[in-house]
Amino acid sequence: xxxxxxxxxxxxxxxxxxxxxxxxxxxxxxxxxxxxxxxxxxxxxxxxxxxxxxxxxxxxxxxxxxxxxxxxxxxxxxxxxxxxxxxxxxxxxxxxxxxxxxxx
Amino acid sequence: xxxxxxxxxxxxxxxxxxxxxxxxxxxxxxxxxxxxxxxxxxxxxxxxxxxxxxxxxxxxxxxxxxxxxxxxxxxxxxxxxxxxxxxxxxxxxxxxxxxxxxxxxxxxxxxxxxxxxxxxxxxxxxxxxxxxxxxxxxxxxxxxxxxxxxxxxxxxxxxxxxxxxxxxxxxx
Numbered sequence: 229x230x231x232x233x234x235x236x237x238x239x240x241x242x243x244x245x246x247x248x249x250x251x252x253x254x255x256x257x258x259x260x261x262x263x264x265x266x267x268x269x270x271x272x273x274x275x276x277x278x279x280x281x282x283x284x285x286x287x288x289x290x291x292x293x294x295x296x297x298x299x300x301x302x303x304x305x306x307x308x309x310x311x312x313x314x315x316x317x318x319x320x321x322x323x324x325x326x327x328x329x330x331x332x
Numbered sequence: 333x334x335x336x337x338x339x340x341x342x343x344x345x346x347x348x349x350x351x352x353x354x355x356x357x358x359x360x361x362x363x364x365x366x367x368x369x370x371x372x373x374x375x376x377x378x379x380x381x382x383x384x385x386x387x388x389x390x391x392x393x394x395x396x397x398x399x400x401x402x403x404x405x406x407x408x409x410x411x412x413x414x415x416x417x418x419x420x421x422x423x424x425x426x427x428x429x430x431x432x433x434x435x436x437x438x439x440x441x442x443x444x445x446x447x448x449x450x451x452x453x454x455x456x457x458x459x460x461x462x463x464x465x466x467x468x469x470x471x472x473x474x475x476x477x478x479x480x481x482x483x484x485x486x487x488x489x490x491x492x493x494x495x496x497x498x499x500x501x502x503x504x
Contacts, residue, residue, distance in 0.1 A: 232340040238442050240344050240377070244351055244370075246435040251355030253427030254419055259405055260360060263367050266398060267351055270374050273390070281381050283447055285454030288465055292474050294386055295466075298393050299481045303488035305398045309405045310496040316409045317498075323417075 237278035244271035258312045258322040262305065269301045340380055347373030358416045360406055368399045383457050 230236075244267055251264030273294040280290025316322050347370055354366035371394040378387035455461055469475045 231334075232337055234447060235442065236340070236344070237377070237381075239439065240347060242435055242438045242442070243348055244374075246431040246438075247348070247351045247355055249434065250427050250431035253430060254424050255355070255416075256419065257360065257416055259402060259409065260355075260363055260416070263363060263402060264355060266367065266394070266402075267354070267370065270371065270394070273386075274374055274377060277378060277381060277383055277386060281383065283449045286450060286452035287472075288455060288457060288462065289472075291383065291386060291457055291462065292466065292477070295389060296477060296481055298389055299485065302393050302397060303485055305401055306492050307488050307495070309401055310492040312405055313408055314495055322409050 234278055234282040237274065237282075241271045241275040241278065244268075244274065256324050258308075258315070258324060258327075261324070262308050262312070265308075266301065266305065269297060273297055336380070340377075343373050343376040343380060347377065358418070360410055360416055361403070364399065364403050364406060367402070368395060371395050371399065385457060385459055385462055 248264045248267030248271065251267065252261055255261050255264065276290040276294045276297070280288065280294075284290070312322055315327055319327055321327075350366045350369035350373060354363045354370055357363050357366065371390065375387045375390040375395065378384075378390055465472070466474045466478055
């Protein structure tokens with residue numbers, strides 16, 4: 229068995245990304261779509277940290293990109309949930325098929 | 333096979349299995365709990381790579397913050413015990429196909445590319461080093477993005493309040 233290294237982490241990261249893409253395509257509920265987006269953002273973080281550790285250990289840029297991505301993901305989740313709750317109030321459903329009009 | 337390897341593969345299995353369950357289960361609350369385990373698995377991988385600070389941030393922000401937010405929004409918007417509607421099988425098939433083709437393409441590219449590491453001496457990602465770099469205004473410091481992210485968080489805070497505020501009934 230090989231010692232786990234960069235390629236294993238890239239495999240996990242790519243698998244996580246495309247699991248998130250699958251969820252984003254196949255789900256029609258806004259909360260589950262938001263969960264898929266969180267998976268995608270997390271896979272990107274994993275990729276940045278893996279490259280930082282294995283290829284450029286003399287810099288910390290990957291780590292800072294990951295920190296800023298986490299901050300932006302938190303802001304994005306908060307705004308998305310505010311929008312979802314507002315949509316539920318006005319339409320009574322958070323299915324994207326039933327949210328055809330933006331204003332009612 | 334060393335203990336480190338075993339821990340790595342256990343974390344990888346936990347992460348990928350929970351991720352698959354999170355996007356395929358039809359009970360939305362279970363999907364949120366599986367998402368929680370995925371995020372914990374990724375935090376474990378950060379610990380495994382000895383980036384303790386980012387693992388702690390991941391646990392605090394994602395596991396403690398975003399998942400709780402998602403669970404609250406599920407409570408506010410779903411009827412208890414209701415399953416998600418079944419999707420058309422053609423849509424499931426095509427999204428699985430698209431995801432698999434993308435994954436195969438990426439893994440093909442990665443396996444054909446040989447990465448070369450720099451031989452420069454490494455910097456330990458300790459909290460002190462991260463702090464000096466994050467608020468540094470010299471070459472390669474991150475003080476400006478730090479401030480920009482602060483403004484972004486403030487804007488998101490105000491935006492959330494404005495969006496979720498119940499609009500007043502029109503007073504005549």
